Amino acid sequence: MKHYTIKDIATKLNVSISTVSRAFNDKYDIKKETKDLILKTAKDMGYIPNPIAKKLSQKRSLNIGVVVPEFINEYYSEIVIALQEFLISEGYQILVMQSDENEEQEMKNVQTLIKNMVDGLIIAPTAGTTNMTYYLNLINEGNPIVFLNRINESIPAPKIVFNNVKWSFFATEHLIRQHYETIYHLSGYKNLSVTSERIEGFKKAMNKHKISKDNYKIIEAGLLAQEGMEVIEDLIFNHDIPNAFFCVNDMVALGAIKKLKENGYRVPEDVAVVGFTETRMAELVTPQLSSIKQPTHDMAKKAGELLLKVIKSGTSSEETIIFNGVFNIRKSSVKGDLI
Secondary structure: OOOOOOHHHHHHHHHHHHHHHHHOOOOOOHHHHHHHHHHHOOOOOOOOOOOOHHHHOOOOOOOEEEEEOOOOOOHHHHHHHHHHHHHHHOOOOOEEOEEEEOHHHHHHHHHHHHOOOEEEEEEEEOOOOOOOHHHHHHHHHOOOOEOOOOOOOOOOEEEEEEEHHHHHHHHHHHHOOOOHHHHHEEEEEOOHHHHHHHHHHHHHHHHHHOHHHHHHEEEEEOOOOOHHHHHHHHHHHOOOOOEEEEOHHHHHHHHHHHHHHHOOOOOOOEEEEEOOOHHHHOOOOOOOOOEEEEHHHHHHHHHHHHHHHHHHHHOOOOEEEEOEEEEEEHHHHHHOOOO
């Protein structure tokens, strides 16, 4: 099958290539009769525009690079789906790469996307990434970047964040008001900003209600269900199971529930559990898991809007958008009947 070019159309009609190009690009300096004839001829010949050539002529790729740390947690899957939905509606497509919580892979991902001439980047950094100097150089070179979720506050770029302190406080206070006397927080990796923020919310609730330090602990667990299970196993071995756990995310919470039930503990009768960053599993596990739901769709859309704003204006900003969520209280953290 022959693939026709604008040169073929120009030759057939005995006009210049630039005239054909102006017809396709809807320029005003071409007669309507000429434009209509060119478009009809192109259709009759079966001409298919070259999208790559068009993008190059516009000095844009119409591609947005998205880098996330992992897909194990539904949070990032939901972010990517919402980003794609929004950016496609704006005439862009997305190139998605995941760094597997590895900062070296994260940098390689970004470098690959830059080489592929993306118009901008949305980056959710890995745990404790040391790539911020590299990102600062990219921003100074004029590359549009928006950061999502795990944020280094010093970086001069738009940021989308969740109010982890506030909602961790609410989750912890809920357990206190349920009269659970000993409460442990299973935190994320210590070098994550979300970890320190959720610890801060946990401590604020303890301080507000004057809970003795003998009655609470902060234990680094990680982010995976297996890591939650391992921490619970150690606590059981040491006869150190509290009345309640507030977990850094749902994966750790689900791992904790699994290991507790395997060892004869009833949830919530013996031990209450609260998660964070609600997953679909929250309502499928028995008992259903209390968890903080983040507005992933709205956060992703706002990230896309901020990036397109930077792309179109040619100037970056240090705007930070802080989102709130919803605390869905379910059976895993309530002693009596849910009202």
